[in-house]
Structure formats: structure tokens, C-alpha cells
Amino acid sequence: AIATYTTKWDLTGGPYYWPFNGNVQFFAHATDASSKYELKDSDIYPTITYTINDDASKQKDFVVAQLYNQKKTENDVKLSFLHALTQVNFSAKGSNNNLKYTISSISIEGVANTGTYSFADSTWSVTGKAGIYTYPIADNAPVSGTTISDLDQAKGALMLMPQAMTTDSKIKISYNVYNATDVKIDAVTDAVISLNNTAAWGVGKKVRYTLTLSSEGATISFAPEVGNWSTSDDTPVAPPAE
Numbered sequence: 001a002i003a004t005y006t007t008k009w010d011l012t013g014g015p016y017y018w019p020f021n022g023n024v025q026f027f028a029h030a031t032d033a034s035s036k037y038e039l040k041d042s043d044i045y046p047t048i049t050y051t052i053n054d055d056a057s058k059q060k061d062f063v064v065a066q067l068y069n070q071k072k073t074e075n076d077v078k079l080s081f082l083h084a085l086t087q088v089n090f091s092a093k094g095s096n097n098n099l100k101y102t103i104s105s106i107s108i109e110g111v112a113n114t115g116t117y118s119f120a121d122s123t124w125s126v127t128g129k130a131g132i133y134t135y136p137i138a139d140n141a142p143v144s145g146t147t148i149s150d151l152d153q154a155k156g157a158l159m160l161m162p163q164a165m166t167t168d169s170k171i172k173i174s175y176n177v178y179n180a181t182d183v184k185i186d187a188v189t190d191a192v193i194s195l196n197n198t199a200a201w202g203v204g205k206k207v208r209y210t211l212t213l214s215s216e217g218a219t220i221s222f223a224p225e226v227g228n229w230s231t232s233d234d235t236p237v238a239p240p241a242e
Contacts, residue, residue: 004031018072026067027119028079032060045120051128052085052113052161056136059159061085066119084117084124086201088158090135090151092211097145100182101213103175106135106151108158108195110168115161122203126163133158140176148210162201169195175213188213 003011018024027046029035036049053059065079088108094101114128136156143149171193177186193211201207 003028020072023069023071026065026070026077026079028065028081029084029117030060030063030081032062034060035062045118047119048117050084050115050117050161052131052133052159054113054131054133056133056156056158061159064117064119064122066122083204084162085159086162086203087206088135088160088201089206089208090137090211091148091208092141092143092151092213093146093148094143095146095212095214098180099145099185100178100180101143101175102140102178103137103143103151103173103213104140105172105174106137106211107172108133108135108160109170109172110166110195112161112163115163124162124203126161130168133160143175143213157206160201162203162205164200165195165198167194167196169198171195171209171211173211173213177213 025045029037029048031037034051034053038047038049048064050062062084063081064084065081067077067079070077090106092101092103109132110130111133112126112128113131115124115126117124135151135158136153137151138153141149141151172190173193174189174191175187176184177188178184199207
């Protein structure tokens with residue numbers, strides 16, 4: 001049986017009843033043009049194939065829910081939806097407290113854009129091409145000295161496929177460097193930071209890369225910070241009310 005939600009929950013066919021003996025499994029997921037739900041007759045657990053949108057402004061918070069081995073009850077079935085993707089954000093600081101920086105672009109490249117989610121073990125198998133994702137930032141985002149500046153924009157986080165980093169995975173950044181009197185002393189274009197051998201992106205996790213900008217663009221370091229998505233600054237995810 002399949003239930004869908006537009007302005008209210010609608011159940012295809014039915015009515016359906018609890019079995020006298022045995023258990024029932026429940027699976028749910030957000031729907032959009034990027035998702036394809038599959039359940040073959042031979043499958044015990046369904047899978048979902050999902051493709052990340054190339055445009056960050058059109059990426060969505062894809063959520064899933066599952067309940068295993070449910071027995072007959074008089075109560076409503078409660079589905080708790082969980083984030084299924086990885087949220088990626090950036091912060092930046094300078095390496096010299098006497099300099100100023102303006103960032104013109106940040107992107108992540110060489111990461112898979114498609115994956116298949118299995119309800120059997122809540123994991124992704126990544127496939128598809130390597131995508132290029134531009135992180136939304138303010139025009140010429142300012143960074144002053146060695147103070148860390150969060151570069152987040154409203155609804156601007158990247159929502160990407162959970163996966164291990166490879167030799168193709170990298171960050172690209174372009175920025176200008178100014179002295180204390182606002183004279184430009186350097187311009188860095190498409191500096192590359194390899195993500196190979198860094199921590200994998202987990203399901204329902206958020207990752208923040210803190211980039212350290214050098215005065216001459218010679219080196220850029222980063223420190224990934226990984227935390228559960230269910231922190232106090234996040235809006236809890238819940239199924240729509242009927």
C-alpha cells in the first residue's frame with residue numbers, strides 16, 4: 001500500500017488491516033523529481049535512487065523514515081523522519097591579522113551526484129557522474145584578519161550525497177588579499193584543496209570546512225567539523241500534519 005501527501009494523506013486502495021499474526025514494515029520518503037522509489041517482488045526492503053541538483057538553490061533536504069516489525073496496535077503509527085543527505089557549509093579566516101580578504105567563489109568538485117539509498121541498513125551506494133557544486137556566498141564575502149567568518153547564506157547550505165572522498169574530490173576557492181589601507185596585494189584564482197583521505201560524509205551529518213587563506217595564496221588549510229544534524233540551530237523534521 002502507498003500513501004501520498006499533498007494537502008492531506010491519501011492511501012491507495014484499502015482499507016487495510018493489521019494482520020492477526022506477524023509484523024508490518026513501514027517506509028516513507030520525501031518526493032521530488034530527483035527521487036525514484038523501487039520495490040521488487042523479491043525485495044524485503046525497498047530502495048530509493050536520488051540525484052543531487054547541480055544548482056544549490058534547488059537542492060532539497062531529502063528525508064526518510066522507517067519502522068520495522070510493527071505489531072497490531074490501536075495507536076497511530078508514528079514515523080520520525082531523518083535527514084538522508086549531508087549538509088556542507090564553509091567558514092574562512094586569514095593567516096595574517098593585518099590583512100583583509102574578499103572571497104569571490106567556493107566550489108566542491110569531483111563528488112558523486114547520484115546514489116541508491118537502502119532501507120535495509122540506511123546506507124547509500126553512490127553512482128553517477130562527479131558533480132560540481134558552487135557554494136552560495138555574499139558578493140565578495142569579506143574576511144578580516146584571523147577572525148573566523150561563517151560564509152553561510154539563508155537557505156544556502158549545500159545538500160550533497162553521503163560518500164567517501166576520493167582523489168577527484170576537491171574544493172576550489174578564489175579570493176583577493178588587501179593590506180590595512182585596502183590596497184590589493186594579491187589575487188588567488190581557483191586554488192585547489194584536495195579532500196582525498198579526509199573524513200567521509202555521513203548520512204544526516206553536517207560538515208563545515210574552515211578555510212585558512214594565506215597572504216600570498218601559497219597554502220590553504222582546512223579543518224572539517226562534523227556534528228549531528230539535530231543540533232539546536234536546526235529545525236526538527238516532522239511529517240506534515242493531516
